[in-house]
Amino acid sequence: MNRILLASLGVLLFMGCVPQQTLYSWNNYETTSYNYLKNSDEKSTQELIETYKKIIKKQTGIRKVVPPGVYADYGFLLLQSDMKVEGMAMLQKEIELYPESRIFIERILKILEE
Amino acid sequence: MKNIFVIAVLALLFASACAPISTIKKSDAYSGMYAEKPVSILLMPPINRSTNVDAKEYFHSTLSIPLANAGYYVIPTFLSMEILKKESAYDSELFLDAPLAKFGEVFGADLAVFTIIHKWDKSGIAAKVNVEVEYILKSTKTNEILYTRRGEVIYDASISSGGQGLLGAIVDFTASAINTAATKYVDVARACNAYTFKDLPTGIYKLGYGNDGNEIAGLNLYRIQLNKSYR
Numbered sequence: 001m002n003r004i005l006l007a008s009l010g011v012l013l014f015m016g017c018v019p020q021q022t023l024y025s026w027n028n029y030e031t032t033s034y035n036y037l038k039n040s041d042e043k044s045t046q047e048l049i050e051t052y053k054k055i056i057k058k059q060t061g062i063r064k065v066v067p068p069g070v071y072a073d074y075g076f077l078l079l080q081s082d083m084k085v086e087g088m089a090m091l092q093k094e095i096e097l098y099p100e101s102r103i104f105i106e107r108i109l110k111i112l113e114e
Numbered sequence: 115m116k117n118i119f120v121i122a123v124l125a126l127l128f129a130s131a132c133a134p135i136s137t138i139k140k141s142d143a144y145s146g147m148y149a150e151k152p153v154s155i156l157l158m159p160p161i162n163r164s165t166n167v168d169a170k171e172y173f174h175s176t177l178s179i180p181l182a183n184a185g186y187y188v189i190p191t192f193l194s195m196e197i198l199k200k201e202s203a204y205d206s207e208l209f210l211d212a213p214l215a216k217f218g219e220v221f222g223a224d225l226a227v228f229t230i231i232h233k234w235d236k237s238g239i240a241a242k243v244n245v246e247v248e249y250i251l252k253s254t255k256t257n258e259i260l261y262t263r264r265g266e267v268i269y270d271a272s273i274s275s276g277g278q279g280l281l282g283a284i285v286d287f288t289a290s291a292i293n294t295a296a297t298k299y300v301d302v303a304r305a306c307n308a309y310t311f312k313d314l315p316t317g318i319y320k321l322g323y324g325n326d327g328n329e330i331a332g333l334n335l336y337r338i339q340l341n342k343s344y345r
Contacts, residue, residue, distance in 0.1 A: 022183045023182065023183045023185065023319060023320055024182060024183060026179055029179065030175055030176050030179065030300050030301075030304055031175075031296075031297055031300055033175040033191070033192075034171055034172065034175035034176075034296060034300045035296070036192070037171045037174055037175055038168070038171050038296070061183075062321075063319065067182050068178075068182050068186070068187045068188045068189075068190075069178060069182070069188050069189065069190035069191060069193075072190035072193050073190045073191060073192045073193055075193075076190065076192055076193040076196065077192070094190070098187055100153050100154045100187050100222060101154075101187065101189070101190075101222065102222070103219075103220075103221070103222030104189060104190075104193075104194070104220065104221045104222050107220065108193065108197075
């Protein structure tokens with residue numbers, strides 16, 4: 001009886017501290033976004049674009065969908081790289097996946113269409 | 115009698131292992147969050163009052179992940195940053211005590227997240243970084259502060275992730291191969307954000323949304339030692 005009690009409490013103790021699976025997976029987003037924020041040069045931009053591609057391609061998080069802002073920021077970098085059609089398509093995808101982004105993203109699309 | 119003692123000791127161990135000591139429920143500590151039910155969050159560029167010039171970017175690049183993983187919609191970081199710059203609103207200091215309705219209108223933001231880095235000191239002897247940071251989440255509708263915490267974090271950069279076995283070692287190796295020295299300091303900010311937002315009420319995209327009010331909130335003011343393995 002005592003043993004069962006100890007074992008179950010031990011499991012509980014263990015569970016409390018093990019990191020749980022997160023909603024989304026982010027690849028090396030923190031590092032590449034830091035480099036982009038800091039340098040905003042060709043190399044850091046390309047690396048961040050690669051990160052976005054990987055995040056979009058494979059999601060191992062609980063939700064199995066692309067995290068908030070990723071399509072839109074990826075699209076923004078494409079627009080910066082003169083890929084207007086592709087960039088705008090990504091902005092549209094952000095709205096489809098996250099309707100609460102509509103106010104902001106449609107404003108950007110409107111500016112781009114002018 | 116013995117049984118009770120064992121349970122008590124283990125329960126204490128369990129509590130002290132993970133949670134800060136506080137007795138306030140989230141629904142009381144952050145009542146505004148439960149009343150307003152914010153969905154979308156705008157990251158304001160961090161306010162850097164420390165002597166480290168890079169601290170702002172360390173924090174800016176690590177804020178969106180814990181907030182998104184908590185179930186919120188984080189408004190696209192770089193796209194919103196571009197607009198803030200264009201609108202001469204890049205200095206968050208100007209908006210700390212100003213009406214925020216405009217951010218709701220333009221960005222569709224329910225919350226604005228202010229981060230104030232009060233201190234970022236590197237210790238000369240050990241690989242330690244001492245950070246003091248304050249987080250303020252304000253409603254764009256009411257201008258009320260819905261969530262705020264201020265922490266002093268002592269980050270030990272010398273301890274390897276450890277305890278994760280071979281896979282951990284491989285991950286570590288590739289990470290250090292790709293990254294620059296800045297990675298270490300990005301990780302300091304990551305750990306600060308991760309620790310602080312652990313008690314953020316669950317957002318709409320996460321299981322448990324609206325049902326976590328009875329959980330205990332973290333301390334409003336805290337002091338904690340963290341290292342690389344903190345998640």
